[in-house]
Amino acid sequence: MRRVSVFGATGSIGENTFDLLMSQGGREAYRTVALTGGRNVARLAEMARALGAEVAVTAYDDCLADLKAALAGSGVEAAAGPAAIAAAADRPADWTMSAIVGAAGLVPGFRALAHGGTLALANKESLVTAGPMLMAKAAAHGARILPVDSEHSAVFQALVGEDMGTVEHITITASGGAFRDWPMERLVQATVAEASTHPNWAMGQRITIDSASMFNKALEMIEAREFFGIAPERIEVLVHPESLVHAMVGFRDGGMIAHLGAPDMRHAIGYALNWPERAHLPVARLDLARIGALTFRAPDPARYPALRLAREVMAVGGLCGAAFNAAKEAALDAFIAGRVGFTVMAEVVEAVLEALSQEGALGNGPGDLDMLLEADALARQRAAEVIARRQGS
């Protein structure tokens, strides 16, 4: 039986993964090693019982007592804290879902690669922060990373049987997010509630807000660069409000292969779960005659400064991805807390990158994981300073 672990099991990707594991046979078909979550310990315990997991881990020490109580009599071990999450990743599994949100997902995914199995990677922040290190670790242990981000799964599928040497460009699509049709002047006043609703996808709050600001697409450009090893100038972003074409690959003979599907993450998760097979998946089928038209447009650079920042980050390389992601996370925290406005997020990230660049803190490296985590911490500190200055002014 295939041993599986799910990091971030109680989130949006985690719930969809659980749904597929259950519909594909549950504990009869999989031996579940570890499931992790946050404060929703009731749901985590419910999932762990349903799948008969070895261990359930909450990210928070103060949730351990509740988790233990919820698991009483189940035979599932309970643990808490970041070290316990990392230790859970050290338990051998054949297939691991990395679906914690943010840079907190990096360490467990990195550690899971040591088992030489498959890492289904939803946590794009890992590749943005530590792309070359993750890819090298996978290669060293004979592990396979399969993309779960819908655009990257789409590209991966379009590339089956193809040679990267024949690829001219990769185009990832963007819905344009919650504010794509708002007049620019209004963006300054956009509220957290308004930014937290996505026109097409049901996702966690953070990625939904990142979709409205296009920071999500900025992260995905870097993710594409790291995962497919493609030059930054060959990565394109196209606004496609219907979210039905997820990505396209253009080849040197002028042909393009596009991947279409309903906006439902169970397709990409299911592809990674069943690869190299294609299993029957419970996602809606597209009726293109009814849909009628698909539309595309170039993203407006003034509306989406995050895309320009992503190109600058890729040009610098080194520790810049780690700093970019961390500054973005800090700016997003501040927006959610009501401390800065929607459009200020990009200004904060840009100011942090400028400051770190002047300090000479971005160029070299990454030498090892500790260096990356230091760059991450430094960027969060600079972001806090920038945010405090802006609030004081």
Ligand code: NAD
């Ligand atoms: P979510 O907020 O719904 O869930 C996040 C999960 O991580 C939860 O289980 C939460 O308890 C856990 N978590 C949060 N902070 C943690 C911490 N500090 N330490 C340990 N665990 C923590 O997020 P999501 O929307 O499911 O996204 C998860 C990842 O997948 C993100 O990297 C996101 O960018 C990526 N992704 C999501 C979607 C989607 O449809 N939701 C699509 C593509 C990529």
Ligand code: MG
């Ligand atoms: Mg995506």
